[in-house]
Each structure stands twice: as structure tokens, then as C-alpha cells.
Amino acid sequence: MTSVYEINTWPWLAELGKQSLADVPGEVWDELIGFDAVWLMGVWERSPAGRAIAESNDGLRQEMKNALPDLSGKDIVGSPYCVRRYEVDQRLGGPDALKEARAQLKKRNLRLILDYVPNHVAPDHPAITEHPDWFINGTREDLENDPDSWFAAGDRVIARGKDPFFPPWPDVAQLNAFHPGLRQATLDTLKAITDQCDGVRCDMAMLMFNDIFARTWGDRTGPRPAEEFWPSIIAALPDKTFIAEAYWDTEWELQQQGFDLCYDKRLYDRLAHEDADAVRAHLTAGLDYQNKLIRFIENHDEPRAATAIPGDRGRAAAVAIATLPGATLWHDGQFDGRRVKLPVFLGRYPDEPVDEGLRDFYDRLVVFNDAREWRLLDTPDVLAWTWEGATTRHLIVINFGPDQIWTRVRLPWPSAGEQWRLTDLLDGRVFGRDGDELEAGGLVVGLPAWGFHVLEVHR
Structure with missing residues (x-):
């Protein structure tokens, strides 16, 4: 299992x-020891043109004001997904500062993850004038009829970036995934990015699928390629980790195209809004699929978990993702119980008090990082699974519901004639059980609403 910490x-x-990233104290990097990788989100050069659009957009400005009531102009630094150049922003210290940060992470056995945005770039990206054919091009009539979807760039009309289900983003230009020059430029850019890191998180990766791109842009794309966008690009960078931001149940296809990990947004939605049966059904998928999912209950795109999945339900959800197969994604501020979702245009967090109780919970939460055998148990009313290693056994039981519950959990290990000791790794309680009773009837478990056990099992 891989654990990634997003900053x-x-x-x-x-x-x-x-x-500057070069000035981060060693003790701050030390606090990240225990994770496998750190995702430094938003290091690339941000666009002055994109920043101006954000400042002048009433909706975006109100969103920023809601997050920072004392908002000032200097707080608006521009979107990290409106990239002007894939060079480390000088206001973060530039390339040398990132090199120093990576060295500090490597000293602590931490890998570095950086972003790539394949679908769009800033409206003042150099390619707009140097390679306008890499973009979706329109006509003056398009611009006159729908200025929210198009903008003028010299003698060209360029589409604003979008996905097929929402209005265009006002601050970005749409790349043409079918253009062979753009595909080669993507590979060249990713080679330069991966020279500076150990893996890449690819924004909205499924937008580059041939089918999705063709449905979104129709005949404006030019000839449809025979090959998909990602396979040859990823294959050319075999030693790097590729993480896909994935939606619309495209995870399996992204895995087949070469991605090492894909967002498990479906599990997030089920943990936030559905019941134990829905979660359990989700977890019946094959391990060849689950082992390449990255689980989360918070990231910079989602509402803060302290508000979206509050209280005991949120803790139960955190126990689930921390003990499932695949990878985990954790977000800076999540462990402190931050409640304000910061718009990506802002360069300052609001002041928020630390939730000491939640911080203590996360300090005790166990994340299984070593290779083990995972098994989902067919247990009614609760979520239950086991991990087994060469010398260790663990049982996780979660009452993912609002009512107290009693149930029996059938352990997958022979138990007759043994005395068993089960230690809860979250609260230290120890339970002794007779193996003959376990063999006959299973382990009796009682849990309060949203309660859980993470049990180390000995005999």
C-alpha cells in the first residue's frame, strides 16, 4: 500500500x-516521515492572465471571499491548474528550490509527486502563439455567438477548456488531444517534469480518452487517432508513478492504459452518502483492480472532510480507507480538522483552530504499508476484513451506520484448541477469547454507531 500526503x-x-521551498525547516519535513510520497500541489508557474480573469469574475471572487473574509489582492495568486509554463514558479523559489525540497524528501525516504494538466493550459501559455494548431480552434462566428466558450488569440479563435458536463472554465485554453504535435509535446513536457520528481498526478486524465474527447468536441478535433492518448506516453516513462484523477467510472480503463493508481471517487461518494451495504458491494471488486485505486475522504477538490463527512462517520470512513487495499491520499489540514475548502486561486489559509480530538485520532490511526493478504469478510450489518502477513494478523470491523449493533464475525483462520488475544490498536483494549468458541460461533462484536475495531490478532 502507498500513502500520499497532498500539500x-x-x-x-x-x-x-x-x-521558498528551499527554506522549509527540516523538522517540518520530519513530520511527513511515515508516508510514502508527498504531492506538492501547485508548484508550476501561474498565469498573470488567469489571475486577472479570476479577480474579475464575480462568482470566483465571492467564493474566495467566503473562504477568506479579509481577502486582499495579494492573496489571489492564480490557479495552479492554469499553467503558464511547466517551470517552478519563481515566487516559490524556482527550480533550485524544488531540487532542494526533493533532496530533503529523499533523505526521509519520501517520493515526490507533481502535477500535470493534459487538457488545458493558461491563455498566455507560449504555445498559444507558437503552436496554435495544438488547440481546439474556432471561428469569429463562434466567438461572437458564444464568448464564454471562446477567446481571441491574435488571428486565431481558441476554445476555453472544459469537460463535457459543465460550462467552460474561464481562465484556460483547450488543448487538442488528437493533434500529433500536442501528443509529442505532452511526452516532452512529462519527461521534463519527471526529471524533477518520482511521479505525476494527471488532472482529469479521462478527458483525453478518444471517445470522451470526440464526444466533447465533435468535428473540431481533426482526424481521430488510431491509438489512445496515454499508453505510449506512460510506456515511455517506465520508472515513474502515474496517478490519474478519474471520474465517470473510468478507473479500470485508465489502469489498462498504464496508470499505476486512479482516484476512487466512487468509494468517496459511498462513504460520504451511502450505507454499509453499498460500501461492501464496492469492495467485492477484484484485487487486481482495487490494488491500483487511491482512496481518500478529502483532497483540494472536495469539501473538507470535517464538514462533508463530519463526526463519528468521518472517523469510521478514515479507518476504512486507511485499512483497505490500494493506496491512500491524505490532505494537509485534514488531520487538524480544517473546515474551510480553500479555492485554488488563493495563497493563504484562513486561521482555524485545531480539533485536538481529531488530531489525536489520526495520530493513532494505523495505516498498513507493507505487503499483506487482504480478505473481505461476508459479515452482515458491518464492514469487516482481515490482513494477513507472514507473522501478523489483523481484523478490522466497522459499524458503518447510525445505530448500535451486535454481530458475529467468522474469522478465516482455524482457531480450535487455542486461546486468542485481540488488541485494539486504536485504543489499546485487549480482548481474550477461547478458540473453540470462535470456531463454533464466530467472534461476537458489539459496536456503537459508527464504531470500529482495528484488532491485532494473536494466539
């Missing part, structure tokens, strides 16, 4: 009182 780089540095 929103600009406001994180501001909160540390630092202006």
Missing part, C-alpha cells in the same frame, strides 16, 4: 512564514 504548496509555505 497545497503556496498557502502551506505562507503558513510556515517561508517564501
Whole structure:
């Protein structure tokens, strides 16, 4: 299992009182020991044109004001997904500062993950003028009829970036996934990015599928390629980890196209809104699929977990993702119970009190990082699974519901004639059980609403 810690780089540095990644104190990097990788979100050069659009957009400005009531102009630094150049922003210290940060992470056995945005770039990206054919092009009539979807770039009309289900994003230009020059430029850019890191998180990766791209843009794309966008690109960078932001049940196809990990957004939705049966059904998928999912209950795109999945339900959800197969994604501020979802345009966090009880819970939460055999148990009313290693056994039981419950859990290990000891790794309680009774009737478990056990099993 891989655990990734996401940092929103600009406001994180501001909160540390630092202006460069090279100046982060060693003790701050030390706090990340125990994770496998750190995703420094938003290190690339942000667009002045994109920033101006954000400042002048009433809806975006109100969203920023809601997050920072004392908002000032200097807080608006531009979107990290409106990339002007894939060079480390000088306001974060530039390439040398990132090199130093990576060295500090490597000293602590931490890998570095950076972003790539395949679908769009900033409206002032150099390619707009140097390679306008890499973009979806329109006509003056398009611009006159629908200025929210198109913008003028010299003698060209360029589409604003979008996905097929929402209005265009106002601050970005739409790349043409079918253009062979764009595909080669993507590979060249990713080679340069991966020279600076150990893996890449690819934004909205499924937008580049041939079918999805053709449905979104129709005959404006030019000839449809015979090959999909991702396979040859990923194959050319075999030693790097590729993480796909994935929606619309495209995870399996992204895995087949070469991605090492894909967002498990469906599990997030079920943990936030559905019941134990829905979660259990989700977990019956094959391990060849589940082992390449990255689970989360918070990231920079979602509402803060403290508000979206509050209280005991949120803790039960956190226990689930921490003990499932696949990878886990954790978000800076999640462990402290931050409640304000920060718009990506902002370079400063609001002041928020730390939820000490939640912080203590996360300090005790066990994440299984070593290779083990995972098994989902067919147990009514609760979520239950086991991990087994060469010398260790663990049982996880979660009452993912609002009512107290009693049930029996059938352990997958022979138990007759043994005395069993089960230690809860979250609260230290120890339970002794007779193996003959376990063999005959299973382990009797009683849990309060949203209660859980993470049990180390000995005999």
C-alpha cells in the first residue's frame, strides 16, 4: 500500500512564514516521515492572465471571499491548474528550490509527486502563439455567438477548456488531444517534469480518452487517432508513478492504459452518502483492480472532510480507507480538522483552530504499508476484513451506520484448541477469547454507531 500526503504548496509555505521551498525547516519535513510520497500541489508557474480573469469574475471572487473574509489582492495568486509554463514558479523559489525540497524528501525516504494538466493550459501559455494548431480552434462566428466558450488569440479563435458536463472554465485554453504535435509535446513536457520528481498526478486524465474527447468536441478535433492518448506516453516513462484523477467510472480503463493508481471517487461518494451495504458491494471488486485505486475522504477538490463527512462517520470512513487495499491520499489540514475548502486561486489559509480530538485520532490511526493478504469478510450489518502477513494478523470491523449493533464475525483462520488475544490498536483494549468458541460461533462484536475495531490478532 502507498500513502500520499497532498500539500497545497503556496498557502502551506505562507503558513510556515517561508517564501521558498528551499527554506522549509527540516523538522517540518520530519513530520511527513511515515508516508510514502508527498504531492506538492501547485508548484508550476501561474498565469498573470488567469489571475486577472479570476479577480474579475464575480462568482470566483465571492467564493474566495467566503473562504477568506479579509481577502486582499495579494492573496489571489492564480490557479495552479492554469499553467503558464511547466517551470517552478519563481515566487516559490524556482527550480533550485524544488531540487532542494526533493533532496530533503529523499533523505526521509519520501517520493515526490507533481502535477500535470493534459487538457488545458493558461491563455498566455507560449504555445498559444507558437503552436496554435495544438488547440481546439474556432471561428469569429463562434466567438461572437458564444464568448464564454471562446477567446481571441491574435488571428486565431481558441476554445476555453472544459469537460463535457459543465460550462467552460474561464481562465484556460483547450488543448487538442488528437493533434500529433500536442501528443509529442505532452511526452516532452512529462519527461521534463519527471526529471524533477518520482511521479505525476494527471488532472482529469479521462478527458483525453478518444471517445470522451470526440464526444466533447465533435468535428473540431481533426482526424481521430488510431491509438489512445496515454499508453505510449506512460510506456515511455517506465520508472515513474502515474496517478490519474478519474471520474465517470473510468478507473479500470485508465489502469489498462498504464496508470499505476486512479482516484476512487466512487468509494468517496459511498462513504460520504451511502450505507454499509453499498460500501461492501464496492469492495467485492477484484484485487487486481482495487490494488491500483487511491482512496481518500478529502483532497483540494472536495469539501473538507470535517464538514462533508463530519463526526463519528468521518472517523469510521478514515479507518476504512486507511485499512483497505490500494493506496491512500491524505490532505494537509485534514488531520487538524480544517473546515474551510480553500479555492485554488488563493495563497493563504484562513486561521482555524485545531480539533485536538481529531488530531489525536489520526495520530493513532494505523495505516498498513507493507505487503499483506487482504480478505473481505461476508459479515452482515458491518464492514469487516482481515490482513494477513507472514507473522501478523489483523481484523478490522466497522459499524458503518447510525445505530448500535451486535454481530458475529467468522474469522478465516482455524482457531480450535487455542486461546486468542485481540488488541485494539486504536485504543489499546485487549480482548481474550477461547478458540473453540470462535470456531463454533464466530467472534461476537458489539459496536456503537459508527464504531470500529482495528484488532491485532494473536494466539
